[in-house]
Amino acid sequence: MARTTTRRPVVKIDLSSTSGTTRRRPDELAAEEPLEIRVRKKPLAVTMRTPGHDIDLAVGFLLSEGIITAAGDVVTAQLCAGTDTPNTYNVVDVVLGDSVPPPVTDPSRNFYTTSSCGVCGKASIDAVRTRSIFDVSADQLSVPARVLAALPDRLRAAQRTFDRTGGLHAAGLFTAAGELVVLREDVGRHNAVDKVIGWAVREGKLPLAGHLLLVSGRASFELTQKAWMAGIPLLAAVSAPSTLAASLAEEAGMTLVGFLRGETMNVYTSAERVTL
Numbered sequence: 001m002a003r004t005t006t007r008r009p010v011v012k013i014d015l016s017s018t019s020g021t022t023r024r025r026p027d028e029l030a031a032e033e034p035l036e037i038r039v040r041k042k043p044l045a046v047t048m049r050t051p052g053h054d055i056d057l058a059v060g061f062l063l064s065e066g067i068i069t070a071a072g073d074v075v076t077a078q079l080c081a082g083t084d085t086p087n088t089y090n091v092v093d094v095v096l097g098d099s100v101p102p103p104v105t106d107p108s109r110n111f112y113t114t115s116s117c118g119v120c121g122k123a124s125i126d127a128v129r130t131r132s133i134f135d136v137s138a139d140q141l142s143v144p145a146r147v148l149a150a151l152p153d154r155l156r157a158a159q160r161t162f163d164r165t166g167g168l169h170a171a172g173l174f175t176a177a178g179e180l181v182v183l184r185e186d187v188g189r190h191n192a193v194d195k196v197i198g199w200a201v202r203e204g205k206l207p208l209a210g211h212l213l214l215v216s217g218r219a220s221f222e223l224t225q226k227a228w229m230a231g232i233p234l235l236a237a238v239s240a241p242s243t244l245a246a247s248l249a250e251e252a253g254m255t256l257v258g259f260l261r262g263e264t265m266n267v268y269t270s271a272e273r274v275t276l
Helices: 054-064 145-157 160-165 189-202 221-229 243-252
Strands: 005-014 021-030 033-039 042-049 074-080 091-096 109-114 118-122 169-175 180-186 211-215 234-237 255-261 264-269
Touching (some): 033 054, 054 074, 054 189, 145 180, 145 211, 145 255, 145 264, 169 189, 221 234, 221 243
Parallel strands (some): 042 109, 234 255
Antiparallel strands (some): 033 042, 074 091, 169 180
């Protein structure tokens, strides 16, 4: 099984002294490897990810892309050998139920994802957008602002691999009371979210009503869409949202929080869910 980190020698330069110093030392890096997602042995997507929780990642990807809607749509999902030597187990093969329509693989939806930008290669906005079966606008979630303000520190404290590498994003699912339910790390923020969603699918917890999702970094259109597909009524980010993220959140009736830092935050949509 591939490791989440790897060590390599680096030259450490320190300019704190007058003349500066250099020394050789080992450094730990977050692993990044391709994962191919297959449906009934046919390639569907390739994503650059940090190895670990790969089944959750594949199932979460299928859910957030609208290919499945519940755990019962997946008959089996397993890591396959692939063609690498030595074997890195960088392939997940998913078998869907007979009643689940096969995924569309036309050129407008060629699923190639990178660790930086998420899904690339979709030819139009219509191809990018998927609509959720869950009505998050009716969710009665209410979260005190002080609970929200405490969550980034809780997310950071739970990031074990980040402590070793300093190079991973995180997504955390929380209750309205601020309890961390599950956290996933990855070099791609969208992968971390898919891993959280895939965990929820496999645990039979969809929709994630009454919960909120916190992501490190910014809130993009893609992350907002993934949260909506999982029935999450509140998405929070420590950095800024994009214009499309705010527009989609408004359309869905989702609460979107950005710049969640210290004791301040911006609530861009459905602010009634954040209370004083």
